[in-house]
Amino acid sequence: MPVVSAQQLAALLPHTSHVRNICILAHVDHGKTTLSDALLSTNGIISTKIAGKARYLDSREDEQERGITMESSGISLYFKVLRSQGAGSAPDALKAHEYLINLIDSPGHVDFSSEVSTASRLCDGGFVLVDVVEGVCTQTITVLKQAWTESVRPILVLNKMDRLITELRMTPLEAYTHLCQILEQVNAVMATFLTGELLEADARRLEEAKLRLVESGQSDAPDATFDWTLQEMDDSHIYFSPELGNVIFSSAIHGWAFGIRHFARLYAAKLKVKESLLATTLWGDYYFDPKAKRIIPHKQLSGRNLKPMFVQFALDNIWTVYESAVIQPSPEKVEKIVQALGLKVLPRDLRTKDSQALVTTLMTQWLPLSTAVFLTAIDKLPNPRDAQAIRLPRLLHPFADPAPPPKDDLERAMYACDATPKSPIVVFVSKMLVVPTALLPENQRVQLTAEELRAIGRRKRQDATANPEDRTAADGSPLPATNLAASDANQCDNAAPLLDTVPTDDQVLIGFCRLYSGTLTPGQTLYVLSPKYDPQLPPESQPQFVDKVTVGKLYLPMGRDLLPVPQVYAGNVFAMGGLENKVWKSATLTSSLACPSLAQTSTISAPIVRAALEPAHLQDMKQLVEGLRLLNQSDPCVEVFIQESGEHILATAGELHLERCLTDLRGRFARIEIHVSPPIVPFRETVAYQLAGTGATAQDASAVPRGNLIPVHSRGVGIMPSSVVTVTTNNQLVELTLSSRPLPPLVTAFLLEHQVTIRHCLRRIAEKDGSASVAVGKGDLNSTGETLGHVSKHQLLDLKEFMAQLRALFAQDELDSKTSWGAVVDNIWAFGPKRTGPNLWVNNMPDYTPRPWSQPAVVPQSTGHGAETTATTVIQAMEAIQLKDSIERTTAPQPATAGDPSTPSLGRLAIRDLEESLLTGFQLSTLNGPLCAEPMVGLCFTVESCRLVRDPNAHPVDPTGGSSGAPSAYQVALATLPGQVISATREACRQSFLTWSPRLQLAMYHCEIQASADVLGRVYGVIAKRRGRVLSEEMKDGTSIFQIEAKIPVMESFGFADDIRKRTSGAASPQLVFSGYETLDVDPFWVPTTEEELEDLGEKADRENLAKRYVDQVRDRKGMFVEKKIVASAEKQRTLKK
Known part of the structure; x- marks a missing residue:
């Protein structure tokens, strides 16, 4: 039974200066949950004997089985410290100070790094644990970066000190040298963060200075100069140093920890040295x-x-x-x-x-570990009031340097962590938790203390003594005195509702929150602001981003339990009910619509692994949909959407994350049997710098014979030499000629990196033009799940800077490869797919100037959570729009516009009338490539001409539609023309793509493995078996452990971790992080042609074509045609004897 009552914890909520919000961050298996157990044992929640083994905050069954944390868990702890009254007080005059420690334990596995993002936003300080044997690992750098981004003040904990003694058998002097090296590694990581931020700030100031000169008209002046200097800054506070008190040495499994000041106090009297002097000299030379x-x-x-x-x-x-x-x-x-x-x-x-x-x-x-950790948290980590004065300006004004002072009462209240009842209420909902209704405190028996039980017993006995005639048995006879105690006990037991009266099948969603301002009580009505809410716009113009909610029950998180509280004050972390159907994943709750949205956390892991789900029994489809909804709301990294085929797709961060989500669906959310497809991994389609079937380079494109091009079995399509393709619509009205060429790798990488910049420019110009319904692709080809609010400062460029850098990259490629790109940047028509991708749609028609790429077409935008705009929806919308316009033009003919060079006439049609159809065809073709309907990457499609094949004047239009009232044949041709142009453009792009040598790009994992020398060979064998390649191998100083870095295709990574552990008997465990796409340099259409190839491989190419296998797998999964040989060698068949 906990030694700290709920009343003690609730009494500390109003005292903001005595509250600390702390998270524990580390690489996987560096001791986070073990440290949490040691802290929990001080409050009597678990026994000190099982601390480190109970893993109390790992409340899931699969967490206990695997021994790793998968979900962030919070708990509120009580700590009391005795401090002296002051310098002039008596030595024995000590006063007790009580503190409330809101502790959040976060996962260390990279698949669950989104949980780290939600935990760090709620907290003001964090303990970053580093295993002194393994040192700084990948996830260590990641969590340090997350703490830096969120302005969370870190404390470094050098954990597992016992391993230096018992495993490595180091001497104390060797251990000291080893600890200094680890400290240097961590500080080097912190220095990179500071350097990057200073460079970004100075570059931003330089751009602002240039902009001011341009606005003043002095940019062309000969004396216009720009000073680019780094601003000097005191960086001593960002580094870890034991003498500063921000480093703890510990062994969580053995329950001990200390800081420098502990031994300074211990030895100050013995050595007769001042404690402050000893604290600064105990570490160092x-x-x-x-x-x-x-x-x-x-x-x-x-x-x-x-x-x-x-x-x-x-x-x-x-x-x-x-x-x-x-x-x-x-x-x-x-x-x-x-x-x-x-x-x-x-x-x-x-x-x-x-x-x-x-x-x-x-x-x-x-x-004792708890004393060292809690005292360091109290002395070195800020309370909510001090922390919000630092964090909130950076959160509300991320691009301001320095952050401006508060501009209104709302910001002043948030900066000051104002908890007065009259201050505005601002609540940040970090994530949604799914809790069974039966586990809510109001549905459970009330746990009474021993004193309360004794008080109830005394009151019952007094009542029985005062009214003995009321105490009768069922037959009316008086009860004997010996049965009084038993009767009272039964009545006490039946006072609370029985658990079986509560429906245990229901699930309820509660929010994991942080109160930044005000005092929150149940029953209050607040506004719910989604992440896309903009306070600068009128609320009535964005009703889809604003809602109202009534505050439900309030709780303090206690691990797997919830502790009800009557009200919550600013600066505290808590849980809130009543948010179901009001908050999706995260949101901002406020009493003022002038409040900006705070629900924009930076994500680390990308949902790269997908799987198609279906119920085992069709009648369970409703439960599956409801279970996916609950899973999508409760997991910050999960994405759920429906494909065109009707399949429900679950996108997760990795294999382990997918397993956890499926476990939750089957056991908690849907509670049905589910069939799961093999994991779906995205690919990208690109081309090599040579044409199909030849060794010719891009410069020799005109020398490629026509016979080497892939034939087209459709009417009206013909292919000219090189990559130029000419397409005619089925009604023989319009002929389109376009060509393609691969983009330089640097340009492709630049477009991939700045997709958010393109999207931002499109939205800004659309807002200026009043085009509120401009459809800009939600996702990007990096599959980062990143929205505009999740962007760091260096990713956004203005339009002029973006175009200037793009021109510079093309110019650099002209110098390096001796090819000419001309004015390709000035003639960009659009980007694709989703209008932001790394493919270009360029106009090269001499007599036509299209709409600039920064003014996208108006396309109906998809609604719904996680839904993607399908090709069918786009085509139907465009056909409907163009059909209406075509009929209007045929019924009310307009004069030809041959005199206007920007719109050359096509009889009664103009190219501008077909512009949206051409753009839609380009977007669809780049979204679904010809190899296996995966997005294209790194292609530049150039429109050479678009002309009318037949003279429209040969088909005069009858305004009345003829005597029968039916439209003429020419009217029907015009009405169907937009859809045919879309199809023709899409087909032309696909065929032009295939004239080059196509390639697949594979999604890749960056793998880090730590292994000893005796299992190193087995690790290499598993990596080679998975078609990976080793990047580096280094031995950690002072240890016999090797650090191996490798690249492994995501397609081959399933079961990789289990395979490594089996082959090494658990001595090695990999950490996989998505690192982008790499080109597989194998032509999927390659067959032996030369004499040497035919002699070595034969006509059937006995060597497996890996790219062809991947293409066939994806096409087979999508239901596309796959060329399969049912009988591979008919002459080798034999008949078995009966």
Whole structure:
């Protein structure tokens, strides 16, 4: 039973200065949950004997089985510390200070890094754990970056110090050198963050200076100069150093930790040195001269063999305890240590044969972990009021440097963490939690304390004594005195509602929140602002982003339980009910519509692994849809959408994340049997710098014979030499000629990196033109799930800067490859797919100037959560629009516009009338390539001509539609023309693509593995089996552990982690992070043609074509035609004897 009551925790909520919101961040298996267990044991939630083994905050069954955290969990802890009244007070005049510690344990696996994003936004400080043996790993850098981005003040915890003693058998001096190296690695990572931010800030100031000169008309002046200098900045506060108090040395599994100041207080009186001086010299190249009784630096060492003070006064003592208790057990030495340190250890604990339990008992009494961690959190981490004054300006004004002062009462209240009842209410909902209704506190038995039970018993006995005639049995006879206690006990037990009266099948959604301003009580009505809400626009113009909600029950999170509270004050982390059907994944709740949306967290992992789901029984489809809705709301990284085929697709961050989501669907949300397809991995389609079937380069395109091009089996399509394709619509009215060529790799990478910039420019210009319904692609080809609000500062460029950098890249390619791109940047018509992708649609018609790419066409925008605009929807919408326009033009003919060079006449038609059809065809073709209907990457399609094949004047239009009232043949041709132009454009782009040598781009994982020398060969074997390649192999200094970095295709990664663990007997475990796409340099249409190839491989190409296998797998999954040989070798068949 917890030693801290709910009333004690609730009483601390109003005291903002005594509240700390802390998260625990680290790489996987670096000890986060073990550290949490040690802190929980101080509040009596779990026993100190099972701390580190219970994994209390890992409440899921699969978390306990795998031994890793998959969901972030919060808990509120109580801590009391005795402090002196002041400098002039008596030494024994101590005052108790009570603190509320809101602790959040986050996952360390990269598949669940979205949980880290939600946890860091709620907290003001964090403990970053680093395994002293493994050192700085990939996810360590990631969580440090997340803390830097969210302005979370970190404390470094060098954990698993016991491994240096028991596993690596280092001496204290070797351990000290090793710890210094780890500290340098972490500080080097922090320095890169600061350098990047300073460079971005200075570059932004330079651009602002240029813009001011342009606006003043001085940009062309000969004396217009720009100063580009780095601003000096004090960076001492961002680094970790033990003397600053922001580094803790610990062993969470053995329950001990300490900071420099602990030993400074311990030795100050003995050495007769000031505690402040000792705290600054215990770490570093400082030595204690025993003869002179003074501290000397390294330069005064004069060749004497003295140990650094940290080794002499801290590490030597810890090593002595471990050597006496674990390495070379000696009961006599242990007893001396107990007496010297003044520890209270029971005799049975001293006689135990379990050395691990003995050292845990000794160290937890001497250097308790909870005391070191909590004191560091109180002294070095800010309270909510101080933290919000730093974090909120950067959150509300991310592009301002420096951040401006508060502009209104709302910002002043948020900056000051104002908890007065009159201040505006601002709540950030970080994520939604799905909780069974039966587990809510209001539906459970009320747990009474022993004192409350005794008070109820006394009151019952008093009532029975005062009215003995009322105490009768069922037959009317008085109850004997011996049955009074039993009757009272039964009545007490039946006072609370029984659990079986609560429906256990229902699920309820509650929000995991942080209150930035105001005081929140149940029953209040607040506005719900979605992430896309803009306070600068009138609320009535964006009703889809604003809603109202009534605040439900309020709770304090207690791990797997919830503690009800009557109200919550600003600066606290809590859970809130009543948000179902009001909040999707995250939102901002506020009492003022002038509040900006805070629900924009940066995501780390991308939902790259997908699977198609269907119920085992058709009648369970409704439960599957409802389960997917709950899963989508409760998981920040999950994406759920429906394909054109009607399949329900679940997109996750990785294989482990997919397994967890399927477990939740089957066991918690849908509770039905589900059939799951093999994992779906995205590909990209691109081309190599040579034409199909030849070794010719792009410069030799005109020399390619026509016979090498892939034939087209459709009417009206013909292909000219090189990559030029001529297409005629089925009604023989319009002929389109276009060509294609691959973009330079640097240009493709630039377009992929700045898709958000393109989308931002399109939206800004659409807003200026009043085109509120402009459809801009939601996703991008990186599959990052990133919206405009999730963009860092360096990713956004203005339109002029974007175009200038694009021109520079094309100019660089002209110098490097000796090819000419001409004015391709000025003639860009559109980007694709989704109008933001890395493919170009360029106009090269000399007599036509199209609409600029920055003015996209108006297309009906899809609605619904996670839905994608399908090709059928676009075609139907465009055909409907063009059909209406065509009929209007045929019934009311307009004069030809041959005199206007921008719109050359096509009889009664103009190219501008077909412009939207051409753009739609381009978007559809780049969204679904010809190989396996995957998006194209790195292609430039150029429209050479668009002309009328037949003279429309040969088919005069009858305005009345003829005597029968039916439209004429020419009217029907015009009405169907837009759809035919879309189809023809799409087919032309696909065929022009195939004239080049096509390639597949594979999604790749960056893999990091730590393994010892004895299993290194097995790790290499598994990587080679999975078609991966090793990038680097380094041995960590001071250890026998190798750090291996490799690249592995996502397609081949399923089961990779289990395979590694099996082959190495659990000695190695990989960490997979999505790293983008790489081109597989294999032509999927390759067959042996030369004499050497035919001689080596034969006509059937016995060597497997990997690209062809991938293409066939994707086409087969999508229901497309796949060329299969049912009988591979008919002459080799035989008839079995009966």
